[in-house]
Amino acid sequence: MSETRKLPVGREAIDEKGWWKAHRFLVLRRLSQAVFLGLFMLGPWFGIWWVKGNLSASMTFNFLPLTDPFITVQMLAARHWPETTALIGAVIVAVAYALIGGRVYCSWVCPINPVTDGAHWLHDKLGMQKGWQPKRATRYWVMAMVLAVSALGGTVAWELVNPISMLHRGLIFGMGAAWSFVAAVFLFDLFVSRRGWCGHLCPVGAFYGLLGARSILRVSATKRADCDDCMDCFAVCPEMHVITPALRGTEEETPLILSADCTNCGRCVDVCAPDVFRFTTRFDETPAPARAARRKPKHQSTASRAA
Amino acid sequence: MSAATKRNPSAMDRRRFLQDAARVAAGCAVAGMALTKFATDARALPAQAIRPPGALPEEDFLAACLRCGLCVRDCPYDTLKLAELGLDGPATGTPFFTARDIPCEMCEDIPCVAACPSGALDKSLTNIDDADMGLAVLIDEERCLNALGLRCDVCYRVCPLIDEAITLELSHNQRSGAHAIFMPVVHSDACTGCGKCEKSCVLPNESAIKVLPVRLATAKAADHYKLGWEDREPLLDELIDLPDRLPGPGTDNLVAPGGFYDTMPDPSMEGGFNPGFNLPGTGGASQ
Ligand code: SF4
Ligand code: SF4
Ligand code: SF4
Ligand code: SF4
Ligand code: SF4
Numbered sequence: 001m002s003e004t005r006k007l008p009v010g011r012e013a014i015d016e017k018g019w020w021k022a023h024r025f026l027v028l029r030r031l032s033q034a035v036f037l038g039l040f041m042l043g044p045w046f047g048i049w050w051v052k053g054n055l056s057a058s059m060t061f062n063f064l065p066l067t068d069p070f071i072t073v074q075m076l077a078a079r080h081w082p083e084t085t086a087l088i089g090a091v092i093v094a095v096a097y098a099l100i101g102g103r104v105y106c107s108w109v110c111p112i113n114p115v116t117d118g119a120h121w122l123h124d125k126l127g128m129q130k131g132w133q134p135k136r137a138t139r140y141w142v143m144a145m146v147l148a149v150s151a152l153g154g155t156v157a158w159e160l161v162n163p164i165s166m167l168h169r170g171l172i173f174g175m176g177a178a179w180s181f182v183a184a185v186f187l188f189d190l191f192v193s194r195r196g197w198c199g200h201l202c203p204v205g206a207f208y209g210l211l212g213a214r215s216i217l218r219v220s221a222t223k224r225a226d227c228d229d230c231m232d233c234f235a236v237c238p239e240m241h242v243i244t245p246a247l248r249g250t251e252e253e254t255p256l257i258l259s260a261d262c263t264n265c266g267r268c269v270d271v272c273a274p275d276v277f278r279f280t281t282r283f284d285e286t287p288a289p290a291r292a293a294r295r296k297p298k299h300q301s302t303a304s305r306a307a
Numbered sequence: 308m309s310a311a312t313k314r315n316p317s318a319m320d321r322r323r324f325l326q327d328a329a330r331v332a333a334g335c336a337v338a339g340m341a342l343t344k345f346a347t348d349a350r351a352l353p354a355q356a357i358r359p360p361g362a363l364p365e366e367d368f369l370a371a372c373l374r375c376g377l378c379v380r381d382c383p384y385d386t387l388k389l390a391e392l393g394l395d396g397p398a399t400g401t402p403f404f405t406a407r408d409i410p411c412e413m414c415e416d417i418p419c420v421a422a423c424p425s426g427a428l429d430k431s432l433t434n435i436d437d438a439d440m441g442l443a444v445l446i447d448e449e450r451c452l453n454a455l456g457l458r459c460d461v462c463y464r465v466c467p468l469i470d471e472a473i474t475l476e477l478s479h480n481q482r483s484g485a486h487a488i489f490m491p492v493v494h495s496d497a498c499t500g501c502g503k504c505e506k507s508c509v510l511p512n513e514s515a516i517k518v519l520p521v522r523l524a525t526a527k528a529a530d531h532y533k534l535g536w537e538d539r540e541p542l543l544d545e546l547i548d549l550p551d552r553l554p555g556p557g558t559d560n561l562v563a564p565g566g567f568y569d570t571m572p573d574p575s576m577e578g579g580f581n582p583g584f585n586l587p588g589t590g591g592a593s594q
Binding site: 043059068080085134154157160165 | 327331332334335336338339342343345346347349366367369370371372373374375376377379380381388389390391392393394395398399400422423424425426430
């Protein structure tokens with residue numbers, strides 16, 4: 001791919017829009033991840049107990065319960081009917097992500113995301129091959145497997161190995177050997193499979209993806225006619241297959257990125273120099289003319305390889 | 308990539324699809340088995356790890372606990388901990404306490420149970436005296452100071468349910484012949500398993516009295532034995548005429564009045580006691 005890339009990814013966007021506009025969502029996203037972790041750390045570090053618990057379940061200001069709906073579903077599969085508090089918490093979280101996009105959890109909250117993003121960054125720096133690429137749908141199989149084991153074993157199965165809670169709970173309550181699960185994910189993404197964990201395997205991401213499959217908040221390639229084929233959005237997108245239908249769609253096809261896999265990370269919005277992408281709602285019907293017919297066939301091959 | 312250029316693309320696609328599906332399914336099955344093994348292992352709760360008050364039985368607990376640590380946060384005495392992978396025995400992230408480190412202080416308002424959002428700690432526990440976290444057992448009677456005939460009494464004194472959960476049972480001190488032994492005895496119907504006794508045992512390192520999970524500390528009642536002092540109904544007397552054993556020669560009742568056994572030892576004999584039986588192959592008892 002590199003021979004077709006004249007400039008490093010995002011260079012054009014920085015030149016045209018300035019550093020801030022070319023990194024806006026990335027910075028906001030890291031801030032959001034830090035805030036979500038920081039709120040939980042206020043207690044153990046500074047004795048400020050605004051938020052107690054961890055991502056699995058928490059209590060904010062002794063008033064607002066939040067519960068991970070995926071754990072709740074596993075609990076129900078294991079035939080335990082939870083107290084109302086946990087149920088209310090799960091409903092609140094589920095409704096929120098159903099509105100703003102399930103995988104917003106992945107890119108704005110999940111503490112593993114910086115880990116896998118870091119692995120991807122290093123993977124790129126080292127110029128490694130993409131390696132083993134299981135089907136994107138594998139994560140749904142993993143999710144089904146987790147629910148099956150929960151039901152058969154009568155236990156919240158994924159929490160025995162979930163690297164997300166291992167890391168988050170570990171930072172808040174004490175890590176023990178839990179870091180090894182986090183290291184395993186990092187090494188897996190670095191050496192075995194590019195974007196392998198979050199992009200193909202994680203059942204939590206799969207669950208949240210399904211949860212937000214009809215979400216309101218979406219990214220749209222509204223100005224797709226201006227796309228100059230720099231391919232930077234494909235290079236930064238953790239789920240690059242979601243871009244093609246919207247960006248390369250015809251006049252009648254919607255410019256909205258409607259795939260449940262899109263994490264609403266907004267990185268495509270950042271790196272696009274002609275500002276093709278923007279955040280909008282799924283009801284946005286602004287007409288989005290498709291690009292003029294391809295000028296050179298070369299782009300065709302680049303596009304399909306990247307996608 | 309080249310599937311489209313092959314002569315029979317749909318057959319190729321179908322084959323690829325089947326192959327992929329089989330591969331994914333097999334992979335998931337293997338991962339699922341590993342996860343099941345992991346789940347089974349996680350059930351092995353070590354004996355020293357005590358669950359918080361109101362905790363459901365271990366199997367149900369692992370189906371219910373979110374591993375959120377809200378119980379840990381609301382415990383005013385920092386009794387509870389979330390198990391850390393590789394360091395603590397219980398399933399990773401689940402709450403427990405080690406009585407010898409910090410016991411449960413049996414808070415009247417049971418804040419840990421109140422905080423639990425999932426019901427893993429059962430809200431139907433409203434009186435902490437009904438808690439059943441474990442059962443204290445006087446595990447080292449050879450070193451317990453009271454059992455040695457001294458007056459330590461610490462475990463007894465600290466028990467929040469003193470004289471109910473733990474009592475001192477008086478018996479004759481055989482060693483001195485002149486003193487009493489105040490034996491600490493725990494009563495399972497009252498003991499909550501709070502661990503205060505274990506925490507305060509004055510012996511160094513391990514405690515002589517320890518809280519164990521109820522499943523380890525209690526045996527199953529022997530229902531086929533009749534406890535005559537509790538149940539005064541006669542046993543089948545009208546149905547079966549049991550043989551009556553009378554004292555006297557020819558029975559195994561040695562010390563009964565009128566009954567003597569031929570080989571009873573003669574106390575005046577040199578060399579002392581000569582048992583009335585020989586073990587096979589020992590050639591007599593004087594070894
Ligand atoms: S895919 Fe899983 S690990 Fe990755 S960011 Fe989403 S929830 Fe976190
Ligand atoms: S399409 Fe854009 S917003 Fe969606 S995951 Fe890819 S880079 Fe992020
Ligand atoms: S009863 Fe009190 S001391 Fe005991 S575990 Fe609960 S909160 Fe902690
Ligand atoms: S509060 Fe309840 S669900 Fe949370 S860790 Fe404690 S026992 Fe588990
Ligand atoms: S564990 Fe010990 S201190 Fe606690 S109730 Fe039982 S006998 Fe008493």
